[in-house]
Amino acid sequence: AQSVAQPEDQVNVAEGNPLTVKCTYSVSGNPYLFWYVQYPNRGLQFLLKYITGDNLVKGSYGFEAEFNKSQTSFHLKKPSALVSDSALYFCAVRDGDTGGFKTIFGAGTRLFVKA
Amino acid sequence: GAVVSQHPSRVICKSGTSVKIECRSLDFQATTMFWYRQFPKKSLMLMATSNEGSKATYEQGVEKDKFLINHASLTLSTLTVTSAHPEDSSFYICSARDFSSYNEQFFGPGTRLTVL
Numbered sequence: 001a002q003s004v005a006q007p008e009d010q011v012n013v014a015e016g017n018p019l020t021v022k023c024t025y026s027v028s029g030n031p032y033l034f035w036y037v038q039y040p041n042r043g044l045q046f047l048l049k050y051i052t053g054d055n056l057v058k059g060s061y062g063f064e065a066e067f068n069k070s071q072t073s074f075h076l077k078k079p080s081a082l083v084s085d086s087a088l089y090f091c092a093v094r095d096g097d098t099g100g101f102k103t104i105f106g107a108g109t110r111l112f113v114k115a
Numbered sequence: 116g117a118v119v120s121q122h123p124s125r126v127i128c129k130s131g132t133s134v135k136i137e138c139r140s141l142d143f144q145a146t147t148m149f150w151y152r153q154f155p156k157k158s159l160m161l162m163a164t165s166n167e168g169s170k171a172t173y174e175q176g177v178e179k180d181k182f183l184i185n186h187a188s189l190t191l192s193t194l195t196v197t198s199a200h201p202e203d204s205s206f207y208i209c210s211a212r213d214f215s216s217y218n219e220q221f222f223g224p225g226t227r228l229t230v231l
Binding site: 036041 | 119223224
């Protein structure tokens with residue numbers, strides 16, 4: 001069975017500073033990894049994904065994530081945070097080999113960016 | 116990118132009534148759609164997988180008689196909450212799978228259900 005862990009409930013960062021939102025995963029097959037962002041009372045917006053290829057994935061709004069197979073991690077990063085980045089971030093995983101269509105989400109990490 | 120819509124965005128109903136939520140893929144065909152439930156400040160919980168033309172597959176602990184799912188066409192899935200109770204109040208989000216985009220899922224904007 002697949003699972004996702006986001007160890008931090010909340011991340012606080014000052015505007016202009018780099019940010020990292022952590023994610024580790026567990027799947028038996030090849031991991032398909034995703035990051036989504038959610039604003040209050042809204043659905044999820046796709047940020048980026050890793051399926052295959054380069055371990056460093058670049059996505060929307062200047063975000064990027066690095067796939068690390070040995071550490072089973074897929075941390076989300078941004079070099080310079082904006083106040084508008086404040087939102088709820090979800091990491092998600094799907095087993096590319098055997099997981100069928102199920103995507104499992106982490107508990108979410110709330111990002112606060114202070115001006 | 117692909118767009119998924121949900122209707123209504125908000126609904127308030129009385130206890131004991133039924134509520135139907137629609138999920139539509141607007142510019143692609145989705146043989147598979149998913150229904151999630153999100154509690155306040157919590158993650159998304161997968162409720163069921165909806166397959167066009169066949170019965171939905173429910174996750175463990177989800178009452179299939181209470182949460183009726185119909186996927187009658189390649190662009191529409193509906194979730195009906197039957198005999199709603201206040202504890203059914205939640206944010207319901209659907210997503211649709213686009214086979215042309217590495218099986219990526221696109222999410223609807225969500226429906227806020229409040230049962231009085």
